[in-house]
Amino acid sequence: KAGVTQTPRYLIKTRGQQVTLSCSPISGHRSVSWYQQTPGQGLQFLFEYFSETQRNKGNFPGRFSGRQFSNSRSEMNVSTLELGDSALYLCASSTSGREDTQYFGPGTRLTVL
Amino acid sequence: EDQVTQSPEALRLQEGESSSLNCSYTVSGLRGLFWYRQDPGKGPEFLFTLYSAGEEKEKERLKATLTKKESFLHITAPKPEDSATYLCAVQAGGSYIPTFGRGTSLIVHP
Numbered sequence: 001k002a003g004v005t006q007t008p009r010y011l012i013k014t015r016g017q018q019v020t021l022s023c024s025p026i027s028g029h030r031s032v033s034w035y036q037q038t039p040g041q042g043l044q045f046l047f048e049y050f051s052e053t054q055r056n057k058g059n060f061p062g063r064f065s066g067r068q069f070s071n072s073r074s075e076m077n078v079s080t081l082e083l084g085d086s087a088l089y090l091c092a093s094s095t096s097g098r099e100d101t102q103y104f105g106p107g108t109r110l111t112v113l
Numbered sequence: 114e115d116q117v118t119q120s121p122e123a124l125r126l127q128e129g130e131s132s133s134l135n136c137s138y139t140v141s142g143l144r145g146l147f148w149y150r151q152d153p154g155k156g157p158e159f160l161f162t163l164y165s166a167g168e169e170k171e172k173e174r175l176k177a178t179l180t181k182k183e184s185f186l187h188i189t190a191p192k193p194e195d196s197a198t199y200l201c202a203v204q205a206g207g208s209y210i211p212t213f214g215r216g217t218s219l220i221v222h223p
Binding site: 004006033042043045048056058088090092101102103104105106107109 | 145147149154155156157158159162200202208209210211213214215216
């Protein structure tokens with residue numbers, strides 16, 4: 001079974017730009033969660049989607065948004081990029097997002113200059 | 114507020130020198146505790162899920178145990194390839210969103 005895939009793997013943007021990251025979950029998984037990982041804050045939860053609906057949301061500004069498609073693939077968007085948005089963005093999928101184990105993708109390394 | 118604390122922050126071992134990593138938590142209604150391994154620049158790789166106090170799981174040189182307040186990840190006779198950051202996460206109460214600890218960075222010297 002193929003694992004979680006994320007594209008692109010690396011991205012360099014400048015302040016003020018926007019970016020879209022993509023995540024394809026494991027086949028059969030309907031829950032997709034997004035995390036931001038930085039050396040200073042560790043792994044922080046952004047949001048979770050299940051059946052095309054945002055089910056949970058972390059404490060991030062509205063510049064961070066996401067969506068999920070009918071095939072469970074998900075995208076997250078960050079608008080008006082700031083230097084502090086530089087991070088590893090991780091996507092994780094699980095069967096239902098309840099008491100299931102989350103399986104992570106390799107991440108997208110975003111650098112904001 | 115749910116808290117997950119991992120210790121030590123960093124650990125250096127010689128190859129073959131067994132040790133344990135700790136994950137302590139203060140949550141109400143534990144649903145599950147997860148251990149992950151993360152290599153630099155990569156996503157966390159799932160290792161174990163523990164659901165109730167007294168539960169133990171093993172995989173190769175790793176053994177995870179769970180009590181009502183903490184979990185241990187025991188590493189027996191580690192090898193250099195075990196070098197990584199080990200993360201624990203807790204799912205508790207009414208939320209199904211896991212709370213992650215800051216991780217323990219393990220380096221095993223040959």
